[in-house]
Amino acid sequence: MSQPIIEIKDLALSYGPGRAVLNNVQLSLERNAVTAIIGASGSGKSSLLRCLNRLVELTPKVRITGDILFEGESIFGARIDPTVLRQRIGMVFQKPNPFPMSIFENVAYGLRLLGEKSPRVLQEKVEQALIAAALWDEVRDRLDVQAAVLSGGQQQRLVIARAIAVEPEVLLLDEPASSLDPISTLRIEELIYRLKQNFTIVVVTHNMQQAARVSDWAAFMHDGTIVEYDNTTTLFTNPREVRTEDYITGRFG
Numbered sequence: 578m579s580q581p582i583i584e585i586k587d588l589a590l591s592y593g594p595g596r597a598v599l600n601n602v603q604l605s606l607e608r609n610a611v612t613a614i615i616g617a618s619g620s621g622k623s624s625l626l627r628c629l630n631r632l633v634e635l636t637p638k639v640r641i642t643g644d645i646l647f648e649g650e651s652i653f654g655a656r657i658d659p660t661v662l663r664q665r666i667g668m669v670f671q672k673p674n675p676f677p678m679s680i681f682e683n684v685a686y687g688l689r690l691l692g693e694k695s696p697r698v699l700q701e702k703v704e705q706a707l708i709a710a711a712l713w714d715e716v717r718d719r720l721d722v723q724a725a726v727l728s729g730g731q732q733q734r735l736v737i738a739r740a741i742a743v744e745p746e747v748l749l750l751d752e753p754a755s756s757l758d759p760i761s762t763l764r765i766e767e768l769i770y771r772l773k774q775n776f777t778i779v780v781v782t783h784n785m786q787q788a789a790r791v792s793d794w795a796a797f798m799h800d801g802t803i804v805e806y807d808n809t810t811t812l813f814t815n816p817r818e819v820r821t822e823d824y825i826t827g828r829f830g
């Protein structure tokens with residue numbers, strides 16, 4: 578792996594005394610690649626993802642030790658503004674969460690927050706983001722309608738467009754297709770595959786076939802630790818650990 582974009586070093590997290598959720602997590606994420614995090618429910622996948630853009634710190638009583646380097650610099654450093662970090666490391670959640678506003682305004686939202694006022698620039702960037710999110714052709718004639726009228730799969734692509742409009746370097750996807758039908762799921766998978774040309778992607782998924790299809794690297798988590806981390810083909814075809822094999826063959830989880 579070339580110089581990783583993110584390095585997680587000895588990360589531990591608890592949600593309060595006696596509620597340790599992550600332990601001794603070490604992981605290096607490759608730039609412009611898709612890394613899948615797999616593991617049973619409650620193994621700490623979402624918590625780990627939410628550490629990467631410091632979203633987890635909004636949970637009361639959370640305690641984090643260890644470090645996460647982003648482009649070689651600690652994300653916990655005094656110079657880091659979490660809001661700026663969250664713009665550089667965008668996130669999309671399991672359930673599509675468009676804002677109660679028009680399709681256009683959803684995508685323009687982050688750009689406006691960053692101070693963009695030019696209607697021409699906003700128009701251009703919204704269009705680019707919608708094209709990149711493979712939604713443009715379906716919405717180009719109705720950018721002014723409420724986002725809520727879109728289907729679930731379209732809403733998820735809209736939320737991805739909103740996330741990429743502000744040009745993040747990393748995209749965190751937490752079960753991005755689990756609430757979608759098979760066709761919408763396929764579209765999201767194709768989208769993930771295409772987006773890695775421009776972004777580094779970390780995707781949490783319960784769906785093993787999906788992880789095998791979309792990712793370059795895969796990390797198997799169990800009980801708050803990374804049991805095994807390897808390129809996806811090796812992890813799925815020739816795992817080193819019995820626990821990984823048991824999980825990917827459906828013997829537990």
Ligand SMILES: Nc1ncnc2c1ncn2[C@@H]1O[C@H](COP(=O)(O)OP(=O)(O)OP(=O)(O)O)[C@@H](O)[C@H]1O
Pocket residue numbers: 592596598616617618619620621622623624625636783
């Ligand atoms: N805000 C919170 N406060 C307290 N405990 C939490 C919080 N969020 C998660 N947990 C606990 O941390 C553990 C790991 O949860 P997490 O959501 O990270 O796992 P997960 O692997 O993503 O699970 P799933 O696949 O079900 O989403 C669980 O025991 C969960 O109950």
